[in-house]
Amino acid sequence: MKIETLAVHAGHAVDPATGAVAAPIYLSTTFERDVEGTYPRGFMYTRNDNPNRQALEQGISALEGGAGAAAFASGTGATMSIFQALAPGDHVLAHVDAYYGTSRLLREIFLRWGLQADFIDMGNLDAVKKAVRPKTKLAWMETPSNPLLKIVDLSAVAEIVHDAGAVCVCDNTWAPVLQRPFDLGANFILHSTTKYFGGHCDVLGGIVVAKEGSDFFQRICSIQYEGGAVPSPFDCWLILRGMRTLPWRMRAHSENAMKVANFLVQHRKVARVHYPGLQSHPGHEIAARQMSLFGGMLSFEVKDGRDAAMSVAAKTKIFIRATSLGGVESLIEHRASIEGPGTTSAEGLLRLSIGLENADDLIEDLDQALR
Ligand SMILES: *Cc1c(COP(=O)(O)O)cnc(C)c1O
Numbered sequence: 001m002k003i004e005t006l007a008v009h010a011g012h013a014v015d016p017a018t019g020a021v022a023a024p025i026y027l028s029t030t031f032e033r034d035v036e037g038t039y040p041r042g043f044m045y046t047r048n049d050n051p052n053r054q055a056l057e058q059g060i061s062a063l064e065g066g067a068g069a070a071a072f073a074s075g076t077g078a079t080m081s082i083f084q085a086l087a088p089g090d091h092v093l094a095h096v097d098a099y100y101g102t103s104r105l106l107r108e109i110f111l112r113w114g115l116q117a118d119f120i121d122m123g124n125l126d127a128v129k130k131a132v133r134p135k136t137k138l139a140w141m142e143t144p145s146n147p148l149l150k151i152v153d154l155s156a157v158a159e160i161v162h163d164a165g166a167v168c169v170c171d172n173t174w175a176p177v178l179q180r181p182f183d184l185g186a187n188f189i190l191h192s193t194t195k196y197f198g199g200h201c202d203v204l205g206g207i208v209v210a211k212e213g214s215d216f217f218q219r220i221c222s223i224q225y226e227g228g229a230v231p232s233p234f235d236c237w238l239i240l241r242g243m244r245t246l247p248w249r250m251r252a253h254s255e256n257a258m259k260v261a262n263f264l265v266q267h268r269k270v271a272r273v274h275y276p277g278l279q280s281h282p283g284h285e286i287a288a289r290q291m292s293l294f295g296g297m298l299s300f301e302v303k304d305g306r307d308a309a310m311s312v313a314a315k316t317k318i319f320i321r322a323t324s325l326g327g328v329e330s331l332i333e334h335r336a337s338i339e340g341p342g343t344t345s346a347e348g349l350l351r352l353s354i355g356l357e358n359a360d361d362l363i364e365d366l367d368q369a370l371r
Contacts (some may be wrong), residue, residue, distance in 0.1 A: 001125070003242075003247050004247045004248065006062055006063050006225055007063060007243050007244055007245070007246050007247050008057040008244050010058065010060075010062035010063055010243075011055040011056060011057075011058045011059020011060070011062065011240055011243075012055070012059065012227055012240075013300075014071065014191070015311070017322070018362065019217065021148060022049075023052070023055060023237065024137055024241070025233050025234055025237050026046075026050055026051045026233050027233055027234075028045045028046065029045065029047075030040070030044075030045055030046070031043040031044055031045070033235065036335050037048035037122070046230075046233070047083060047225055047228050048225045049225070050230075050233050050236070051233075052233040052234075052236040052237050052240075053071050053230065053231060053233065053236045054068055055231075055236070055240055056069075056071050056207075056231075056236040056239055056240045057069040057070065057071050057207070057238075059243055060191070060193075060197070060207050060209060060242050060243065061210075063176075063177075063243065063246075064180075064181075064182060064209045065180070065182050065183075065211075065229075066182065066189065066209040066210055066211055066212075067210055067211060067212045067213050067217075067218065068209075068210050068213065068221075069207050069208060069209040069210065070207065070208050070217075070220050070221050070224045071193075071205065071206070071207045071224075071230070071231050071236060071239075072190070072205070072206040072207065072208075072224065072229050072230065072231060073204065073205065073206070073228075073229050073230060073231045073235070074194065074204045074205065074206050074231075074297060075101075075104075075173065075190070075191065075192025075193065075194055075195075075204075075205070075206035076105065076192075076206065077102050077136040077173075077206050077229035078191075078192075078207055078208050079101075079102055079105060079190060079204030079206070080105065080109075080223075080229070081208060081220045081223040081224060081227065082138070082169060082188065082190065082208060082220060082228075083105065083109075083110045083115060084104065084219075084223050084227070085216055085219040085220050085223060086110075086115055086138060087114075087231045087354045088113060088114025088115065088135055089115075089116070089135060089208065090114065090115055090116070090135060090137040090138070091113055091115075091116040091117070091118070091133050091135040091137060092106060092115055092117045092118075092136075092137070092138050093117075093118055093120060093128070093131050093132065093136055093138070093139040093161070093166075094117055094118070094119050094120075094121075094139075094140040094159075095119070095120070095121070095122040095140060095141055095142050095143075095145065095152060096108060096119045096120055096121050097142065097145035097146065097148070097150055097151065098119075098142045098145075099142060099146060099171060099173075099192075100143075100146075100339065100343045102140065102171065103119060105135065111233040112237045112291075113154070116135065118131050122139075122152040122157050123150055123151070123152055123153075123283070124142060125153070125156055125157070125160065128157055128160050129160055132160065132161065132166070136161075136164050136165075136166045137166050137167070138166055138167050138168075138169060139157065139158075139161040139166055139167075139168050139169070140169050140171070141154060141157055141158075141168060141169065141172075141181075141186070142174075143172070143179075143283075143290075144174050144175065144276055144283070144287070144294075144295060144297065146297075146351075147274070147279075147286055147299045147335045147345055147351045148175070148274045148299065148316070148320070149274045149275060149276050149281070149283070149297060149298060149299065150282075150283055150286075151276055151281075151282075151283025151286045151287045151290075152169075152286075153286045153290070154179075154181060154184035154185060154290055155184045155185045155290070157185075158184065158185025158186060159185065161187065165215065167187040167188065168185055168186045168187050169186065169187070169188040169189070169190055170186035170188070170190070171187050171189075171190045171191075171192075171316075172189045172190065172191055173190070173192045173195050173196070173326075174195075174196075174275065174295055174297055174325075175250075175295050176191060176196050176197060176246060176250065177246055177247045177250045177292075178250055178254065178291045178292050178293050178294075178295055179290060179291045179292075180238050182211045184290055185296060186211065187207065187210070187211050187212075187214075188208055188210055188217075189208070189209040189210055189211075190206070190207070190209075191206065191207050191209070191231045192205070192206050193205035193206055193207055193239045193242075193335070194206070194247060194324070195306040195324065195325050195326030196242075196244050196249065196250065196253075196296075196324070196325075196326035197239050197243055197326075198238060198239050198242045198326070198327075199242040199245065199246065199249055199326060199327060199328065200242065200327055200328055201324065201326075201327035201328075201329065202238065203235050203236055203239055203242075205231050205236075205239045209222055215352055228345050249356065250293065250295070250296070251293060252268040252296055252356050253295065253296025253354055253355070253356065254277070254294055254295055254296060255293075255359070256296065256310060256354045256355070256356070256357070256362065257275065257277070257294065257295065257296045257297065257298050257352075257354040258275075258277045259352060259359040259362075259363065260298065260352065260354055260359060260362055260363060260366065261273050261275035261277060261278055261298050262278075263363045263366070263367075264298075264300045264366065265278060266278070267367075267370060269302055269303055269304070269370050270300050270301070270302060270303065270370070271303045271330040271348065272300060272301040273275065273298065273299075273300045273301075274299045274300065274301075275294065275298040276291070276294045276295070277293075277294030296325075296326070296353060296354045296355075297325060297351070297352070297353055297354070298351075298352050298354065299335070299349055299350060299351040299352065300349070300350055301346050301349045301350075302348045302350070302370070304348065305347050306334075306336070306347035306348060309334055309346060309347065309349065309350050310334060310337075311369075312330050312332075312348060312350060312366075312369045312370055313333070313334050313369075314363050315367075315368065315369035316332055316369045317365055317369075318330060318357060318361055318365040319331060319332040319362070319365060319366070319369075320332070320363060321333065323338055324353070325353035326353065327353070327355060328351065328355050328356045329355045329357075330353060330354055330355035330357060330362055331352070331353040331355070332350055332351070333350065333351045333352075333353075334349070334350055334351075335349055335350075335351050336349065
């Protein structure tokens with residue numbers, strides 16, 4: 001099946017009890033045992049498993065071409081489970097541009113628990129080769145990156161990491177459907193389903209998808225139900241509903257973002273546009289190889305620095321000033337001020353999550369805000 005068809009049907013069956021086409025939401029926390037004390041219908045207690053969570057896990061796993069998945073209450077909760085499945089003394093290689101919450105988890109929680117971590121620019125393959133050690137167990141890749149949309153060559157990094165005997169995780173939050181990490185060497189895929197899967201800025205979630213069964217994935221699954229950071233049945237239902245339209249939304253997000261990028265690039269008040277769909281982007285060639293379209297995220301730098309950037313964000317009428325991404329509504333964000341002191345973001349940089357409005361309206365809005 002092609003991905004649009006999978007997105008509509010994976011994890012979806014007509015309810016055998018009622019014929020309902022839309023899945024019911026199973027709020028029950030507990031399930032009946034039979035007289036012998038067993039659970040013939042497979043469910044016992046919702047922290048262990050729940051029909052809505054099972055459908056979500058099967059659906060996203062099928063979409064990514066995996067062997068199984070474990071869903072969590074947030075993307076960060078899913079990331080936690082991956083690091084918790086390692087052991088003290090294990091070494092992690094992480095992309096220097098990984099989501100700031102992911103590097104904070106490593107630095108502030110897992111270093112104290114005895115993990116070792118190095119943050120390197122995975123765009124530089126020599127740096128990856130130099131950084132692997134005998135104790136390296138896992139590499140954390142992320143592409144396109146935040147907020148400069150830098151591109152990592154997934155198959156080249158995976159080859160180095162596999163030669164060193166470690167597994168590769170790809171945070172695919174920014175490019176679901178468009179980028180197929182299992183075909184490019186990843187062993188695990190992480191999604192913050194809060195973003196494009198949910199797609200409407202109304203649900204928090206995360207998931208780890210495994211390419212194949214392994215002891216490592218078994219540990220993640222036991223951390224899921226022993227640790228208990230599981231999503232609610234309603235959250236699972238919302239995220240799976242979001243998945244039904246995901247391939248078409250990603251196409252429209254990408255098409256709109258390409259138009260906005262082309263507009264910004266020729267604007268006299270804009271110094272730089274970071275979008276992998278532009279030929280001028282340093283990662284364009286690799287992105288064109290490993291992505292089918294270039295996604296809905298972009299950032300740009302205005303010529304006159306912080307005040308000019310803040311004023312653009314203050315003047316937009318359609319773009320909403322807010323963090324996060326992946327919803328139907330377009331968002332604008334001044335990264336340096338949300339990241340605070342120590343930020344490496346340029347003061348003139350604005351990040352856009354391009355939504356599903358008409359691109360002409362988005363362009364007109366940016367044009368008047370830049371004036
Ligand atoms: C948002 C995000 C996360 C964290 O997900 P939450 O659902 O907010 O916990 C992880 N990685 C990337 C790339 C993200 O954008």
